[in-house]
Amino acid sequence: MTIDTQTLSRTLADKAGARLEMWLSICSRCGMCAEGCHYYASNPRPEHVPAFRVKPLVDLYKKRGQVDATVLETLRDVCYGTCTMCQRCTMYCPHGIGIAALVHAARGVAVAMGLTPPGLAKGLENALEFGNNLGVTEDDFLETVEWQLEELQEEMPFARAPMDKEGAEFLLTFHPRDIKFYPQNLFNYLKLYNAAGIDFTMSSKAWDSTNLGLFAGDVAKASRLAANVADTAERLKVKALITAE
Amino acid sequence: MIHVVYNFAVGPMVWLAFTICITGLAYRLIRYRRKAVAAKKGLPGDFRTTWAVRSMLYYLLPLNRTAKSSPWSTVAGFALHIPLLVVAFFLSAHVIMLEQSWGVAWPTIPDVWADVLTIIALAALGFLALKRLLHPALRGLTEPKDLLVLLLVALPLLTGLAAHRQWGDYPLMLTLHVLSANILLMLIPFTKLSHMALFFVSRAATGSDFGKRQVGAW
Numbered sequence: 001m002t003i004d005t006q007t008l009s010r011t012l013a014d015k016a017g018a019r020l021e022m023w024l025s026i027c028s029r030c031g032m033c034a035e036g037c038h039y040y041a042s043n044p045r046p047e048h049v050p051a052f053r054v055k056p057l058v059d060l061y062k063k064r065g066q067v068d069a070t071v072l073e074t075l076r077d078v079c080y081g082t083c084t085m086c087q088r089c090t091m092y093c094p095h096g097i098g099i100a101a102l103v104h105a106a107r108g109v110a111v112a113m114g115l116t117p118p119g120l121a122k123g124l125e126n127a128l129e130f131g132n133n134l135g136v137t138e139d140d141f142l143e144t145v146e147w148q149l150e151e152l153q154e155e156m157p158f159a160r161a162p163m164d165k166e167g168a169e170f171l172l173t174f175h176p177r178d179i180k181f182y183p184q185n186l187f188n189y190l191k192l193y194n195a196a197g198i199d200f201t202m203s204s205k206a207w208d209s210t211n212l213g214l215f216a217g218d219v220a221k222a223s224r225l226a227a228n229v230a231d232t233a234e235r236l237k238v239k240a241l242i243t244a245e
Numbered sequence: 246m247i248h249v250v251y252n253f254a255v256g257p258m259v260w261l262a263f264t265i266c267i268t269g270l271a272y273r274l275i276r277y278r279r280k281a282v283a284a285k286k287g288l289p290g291d292f293r294t295t296w297a298v299r300s301m302l303y304y305l306l307p308l309n310r311t312a313k314s315s316p317w318s319t320v321a322g323f324a325l326h327i328p329l330l331v332v333a334f335f336l337s338a339h340v341i342m343l344e345q346s347w348g349v350a351w352p353t354i355p356d357v358w359a360d361v362l363t364i365i366a367l368a369a370l371g372f373l374a375l376k377r378l379l380h381p382a383l384r385g386l387t388e389p390k391d392l393l394v395l396l397l398v399a400l401p402l403l404t405g406l407a408a409h410r411q412w413g414d415y416p417l418m419l420t421l422h423v424l425s426a427n428i429l430l431m432l433i434p435f436t437k438l439s440h441m442a443l444f445f446v447s448r449a450a451t452g453s454d455f456g457k458r459q460v461g462a463w
Contacts, residue, residue, distance in 0.1 A: 018280035022273075022447060026440040029391055031383040035314035046385020091461075092311050094304055094322070095444055096451030 003072065004113070008065040011112040015105045016061070023097045024061060027054050033099060036088035050089035050099045053078055057106045076115045079106040085215070107217025116216055124212045127225055132208035134176040142204060144179055148187045152194070159194040161202065164236065168201035171238040173209035173229060178244065189244075200242070206232035209243040247416050254423040255342075262427035269434025270442040277446055293456030300452020301445055318376065324369035328362035329398070335359075338409075356409065363406045370399045394437055400425035 033050040034040040040048040056075035060067060085100040093099070110116060116124070126135040136144075142163070149161040162168065172193065178185040193200050206229045213222030233241050303309045312319040333339065337353035344350040354362075374395050377387045404422035407413055433441055440447075455461065 017284055018277045019447075019450060021280070022277055022443050025273075026437060026443050026447060028394075028437045028440065029386050029388070030318065031380070031386055032311050032315045032318060034382060035311070040382070044382050046382045049382050049386050052386055090451060092314060094309075094311055095440060096300065096304070096448045098451060098454070 003067070003069060005065060007112055008109070011109050012061060012065050015108055019098065020102065020105055023095075023099075023102055024054065024058050026095050027051055027058075027097055028095075030094070033089035033093050033097075036090075036092035038084075038086070038088070039082050047078070048082060050083070050093075053083055053099060053103050053106070054097075057102055057109070060109065072110070072113055072115060075106055076110045076117070079103050079110065079217075080117050080120070104214075104217050108219060109217075111216055111218045116218070120212060120216050124216055124218065124221060127208060127210075127212050128221065131205055131228060132176040132179070133210055133212050134180045136176055136180050138204055141179060141207065144183050144186065145202065148183050148190060152187055152190050156191060156194060159190060161190055162200065163202050163204055165201035166235075167237050169199040169239050170201070171229075171233045171236060171241050172200055172202050173207050173241065173243050175210060175244045176208055179207075201236060201238065203232045203236065247420055251416065251420045251423065254420060254427060258427045259423075262430040266430040266433050270439065273434060273439055274442055274446065277443075291453075291457065293453040296456025297449035297452040300455065301448045304444075304448055317372070321369040321372045321376075324365050325373070325398075328366040328369075329402070332359050332362050332366070332402075332405075336405075360406060360409065363402050367399060367402050367406070370395050370402075391437075397425075397429055397432060397436075397438075401429055 029051045031049050031051060034044070034048070037048060037050050040050075046052060056071065056078055059071060060075065063071075083100070083103045085103055087098070087100040089099045090096060123133040127133040130136060132141075145161050145163070149159060152159045170193075172189065174186065174189065178189075208225075208229070211222055211225045213219075213225045216222075229241065304311075307319055307323065331354065335352070335354045336359045337356060340350050340353045374392060377383055377392060377395075401422055404418050404425055408415060408418040408422050412418065429438075433439060
């Protein structure tokens, strides 16, 4: 792999915000963050100490981007492979270092260098094309909602599942997995919201509560995905958005 | 010869050390501020001051979850920082030197206290070094400079104690003490030791963030 050094140094400069610079320079690798990490809890290896995830980024900045491909591949493997960005480590860090934010920045470097892991890149493509990361079409979504609503109405005749209704109080969003593989979960959601008697709506276009752009570290795509849902919420004039999980 | 070195170390070098330490840390703080302000331009202010202050307090005192999850390291941390600062500021020899050159003085601690505190601090440094070398996960995480920085802090303590207890050659120990303390001061802004100032900034930033989510500030 050849490295586009210009893109790399531009990305590094873009990401070097106040906090990133500070956090990279004060992480003392004391290892106390390990106590908060579920990777470390299940397998206490040095690579599973959250502070370890900061190393490739420190390395990159110290060498001002003058690195070979193995450094970037290590960065990708460490930052995508050993972190879910849950931020528990920050609660255990005596310095209060936002390790997840650093991992996010490192992933952003990987994205800029074309190193997004293939599975994640595919989901992200789906999300941008279909509005959800599993590539569920609008017809399939509407059909699944209709099907689950019919089932629900057998035990709850008054149940409703409003679609694209303006002025409702809440806009519901779901994990695409629930729609595609576990429609029973959609059934349960609808049952819950109907039983609670809240004024809600769904959107036929923007119902994915996940943001793989954010997870991948791709800020531009993350913004587009977030805007998709946020703009819909504004157009439908809802008061609040309910996200899954 | 040793007197020439000593005179340089307690004279111009002290000025140099404090100048580098203070301007270096000030530069880091100003740089942070400028970058943070530039990034926030045009956005509404959302800093949670109360949460930021609470976050600092909960970590300046052992009132946080880390104190429970890593009790020994927490003890070592306090056993290092408190004696280090108390001895640096309140040792009679230090205050006397300041009084001789600037005419300002404040109360001091008995010298025997200083000895005990120094030994406690050295023991804490020893614990932290051993933990780095023996704890399997931490050993894999440790880089040589992580141990060097502990040595950097240990040297002024060790030589100061040796000078006071008259171990070895007194003029040599005293000169080494002043030299190593000057070097420590000069390196603070450029090493992990910059947490001396940035600890407060980082805790404030994170404490404020936690405040926005209404979780704990610690």
